[in-house]
Amino acid sequence: MIKIGLLGCGNVGHIIATHAESIQVTAVFDIIPGRAETLAALCHARPYTDFDAFMQEDFSIVVEAASVDAVRIYSEAVLRSGRDIAVLSAGALADDEFREHLIEVAREMGKKIRIPSGAIVGLDNLKVGQISPPTQLLLRTTKPPASLGMTAEAPTEIFKGLAHECIKQYPKNINVAVALGLAAGRDADVELWVDPAAERNIHELFVEGDFGDIYVRVRNVPSPDNPATSYMAALSILTLLKNLENPLVVGT
Ligand SMILES: NC(=O)C1=CN([C@@H]2O[C@H](COP(=O)(O)OP(=O)(O)OC[C@H]3O[C@@H](n4cnc5c(N)ncnc54)[C@H](O)[C@@H]3O)[C@@H](O)[C@H]2O)C=CC1
Numbered sequence: 001m002i003k004i005g006l007l008g009c010g011n012v013g014h015i016i017a018t019h020a021e022s023i024q025v026t027a028v029f030d031i032i033p034g035r036a037e038t039l040a041a042l043c044h045a046r047p048y049t050d051f052d053a054f055m056q057e058d059f060s061i062v063v064e065a066a067s068v069d070a071v072r073i074y075s076e077a078v079l080r081s082g083r084d085i086a087v088l089s090a091g092a093l094a095d096d097e098f099r100e101h102l103i104e105v106a107r108e109m110g111k112k113i114r115i116p117s118g119a120i121v122g123l124d125n126l127k128v129g130q131i132s133p134p135t136q137l138l139l140r141t142t143k144p145p146a147s148l149g150m151t152a153e154a155p156t157e158i159f160k161g162l163a164h165e166c167i168k169q170y171p172k173n174i175n176v177a178v179a180l181g182l183a184a185g186r187d188a189d190v191e192l193w194v195d196p197a198a199e200r201n202i203h204e205l206f207v208e209g210d211f212g213d214i215y216v217r218v219r220n221v222p223s224p225d226n227p228a229t230s231y232m233a234a235l236s237i238l239t240l241l242k243n244l245e246n247p248l249v250v251g252t
């Protein structure tokens with residue numbers, strides 16, 4: 001059974017810990033001591049608020065479900081310790097210099113940086129963009145005001161521009177756009193909307209290329225403990241972990 005170290009004991013951390021049938025969570029880490037302790041008790045792991053002590057535990061992969069900042073701070077040390085890292089806060093990798101450096105470290109160590117599809121679908125075959133770049137790559141995200149921690153009287157576009165700029169303003173809401181761009185091989189265009197009538201986190205993908213065109217709409221149920229995060233994002237990382245050692249690999 002694969003042993004994981006969980007970095008981040010919030011909403012996704014709880015969903016991972018309570019669905020850990022094919023994985024063993026041996027250690028959990030959070031900057032908030034109470035969160036690490038509560039989660040550790042749930043999954044019979046050891047709690048840590050000290051990163052170096054956490055890294056002394058027995059696991060082969062760190063699962064990051066914390067924040068863009070946490071990826072920036074800890075991911076190089078994870079790779080240099082000889083472990084893989086699965087990164088849910090993919091927005092950290094929008095910074096070209098940081099991403100290229102991290103990839104170089106992973107290459108040097110023979111380790112992987114794994115980015116789950118998270119709260120969207122289609123990343124598998126959108127990778128064809130790495131061979132034949134898309135002429136259009138647009139993500140239109142619409143969230144209820146509560147998901148964005150704001151109020152709104154009417155549907156309002158609060159951002160229009162490139163993913164690497166959007167993630168700077170909304171690091172808890174638009175990691176999907178950065179993951180999309182990394183899959184398709186170019187920075188995605190983003191429209192971010194807040195809509196008081198929306199009950200779900202909606203992600204619409206508009207893609208065109210020499211293969212044809214694609215429209216995908218995902219209507220995500222917000223997580224019970226953090227409406228900014230769609231429940232599917234937690235399921236996605238659990239699925240990535242379940243399949244890590246599966247000899248049959250489905251999807252591009
Ligand atoms: N790629 C994707 O499709 C998606 C990515 N996400 C991202 O996944 C991450 C986790 O989401 P949730 O569990 O809902 O968030 P959350 O806010 O419920 O939990 C995050 C936990 O990480 C801890 N944390 C944050 N920064 C830390 C640091 N520097 N060191 C140690 N602990 C730290 C917090 O104290 C908190 O307990 C967020 O960054 C979120 O934006 C969320 C949804 C979709």
Ligand SMILES: O=C([O-])CC(=O)C(=O)O
Nearest residue numbers: 119173174175176229230
């Ligand atoms: O969960 C979602 O719908 C998307 C999200 O928060 C993110 O990408 O950061």
